[in-house]
Amino acid sequence: MIKSSLTDRIGRMAGTSGPERVLIAASFVNRVGNGLFNAASALYFTSAVGLPAVQVGAALTIAGVIGLGAGIPGGHLADRRGARTIMMLALAVQAVSMAALVLVESWAALTVIATVDQIAAAAGGAAWGALVVRVGTDRPALFRAKLRTFVNLGVILGTVGAGLALAADTRGAYVTLILGNAASFALCALLLLLLPRYPVLAAPPRQHRRAAFRDRPFLTFTALYGAMGLQYPVVSLLLPIWISEHTEAPRWTVAGLFAVNGTFCALLQTRIGSRIETPLDGGGAFRTAGLLFLVSCPLMALAAYPPVWVAAGLVLAAVFVHSLAEVFESSAAFALGFGLAPDHAQGQYQGVLGLGFSAGQALAPGILTTVVLGLGTAGWLLLAVFFAALGAVGPSLARWGLRTRPQPGC
Structure with missing residues (x-):
């Protein structure tokens, strides 16, 4: 009885409809992976791979700057081709690029792979925003608040897992974190298959393309x-x-x-x-x-x-x-x-x-x-x-x- 009541309460916290729960679960899984990776990524590249900290910083900065511009075309594609489709494609690219980081041995490789990841992340972020609007239609403010709550919990849980790897301080532990983040992207994409195919909304007549x-x-x-x-x-x-x-x-x-x-x-x-x-x-x-x-x-x-x-x-x-x-x-x-x-x-x-x-x-x-x-x-x-x-x-x-x-x- 107690277990059933607790399950029902968690279910209510996680959304009032199937699509809401799917998007919350997908976002939670994704953020657990982010927490695993973000807390230990810099140490992996400097300690395990052996790249100088200044090279790691330069590679991530270049990737971030190039990735900045991908959100707008990615968002436009989400409006015209469907937010779920674009977000799943972006997650698939991130899963592959994240897994490829375990093969990095040079600054050039890190720069290229990180840039691909950042481009996909920016495009996927814009598509995610559009998808949130389509899913949370009944009480959007409540849904968005719950979504962010579970996102925060996911990051916290991932960070705890990263702490264990930091304590071990071995290449194998860091690789496990990276592959765990890659798996979270893949699982997030698979979960989005459970969402309905939301129809693309037509733009009003004479609407400017870059409104x-x-x-x-x-x-x-x-x-x-x-x-x-x-x-x-x-x-x-x-x-x-x-x-x-x-x-x-x-x-x-x-x-x-x-x-x-x-x-x-x-x-x-x-x-x-x-x-x-x-x-x-x-x-x-x-x-x-x-x-x-x-x-x-x-x-x-x-x-x-x-x-x-x-x-x-x-x-x-x-x-x-x-x-x-x-x-x-x-x-x-x-x-x-x-x-x-x-x-x-x-x-x-x-x-x-x-x-x-x-x-x-x-x-x-x-x-x-x-x-x-x-x-x-x-x-x-x-x-x-x-x-x-x-x-x-x-x-x-x-x-x-x-x-x-x-x-x-x-």
């Missing part, structure tokens, strides 16, 4: 979203360096902050995200996120001054507030990114949005390590004000976007 590039409110949001995306490397890159170089907090705090961030995001995403449905809701959530970052960044800066245990407490409190802000920010991105895009062009619009976000992530490490760390406490305060200013634009941007949407019957 997203003429949509000024959406392009403005894309720029804001890319800039607000600097918040992600704050926890993964900036704060660990700050803790190790400027605070008396113990080193285990670095591991603790990842656990706190992932756990709170997973626990809060459905509760908060399910209430942020419309673009207007998204505009308000974007502003709330900025205000919460305005609190979390100074808390991180203050950790450099008090005694060790107070510093550790400040860091954990800051990460909690930051995690809460991240949930509001991601929910706002869903509501505005999907809500302002026309149904027939979701793939194209998600490709544009993904390009903006990826560009922000590419610039983030340099900005955060030079400006924020270079200025110290003043840099943290400047970052806090920057996030708050971005968030403040959210409500007016949402109203602007809704005013410029085509009205029914027009």
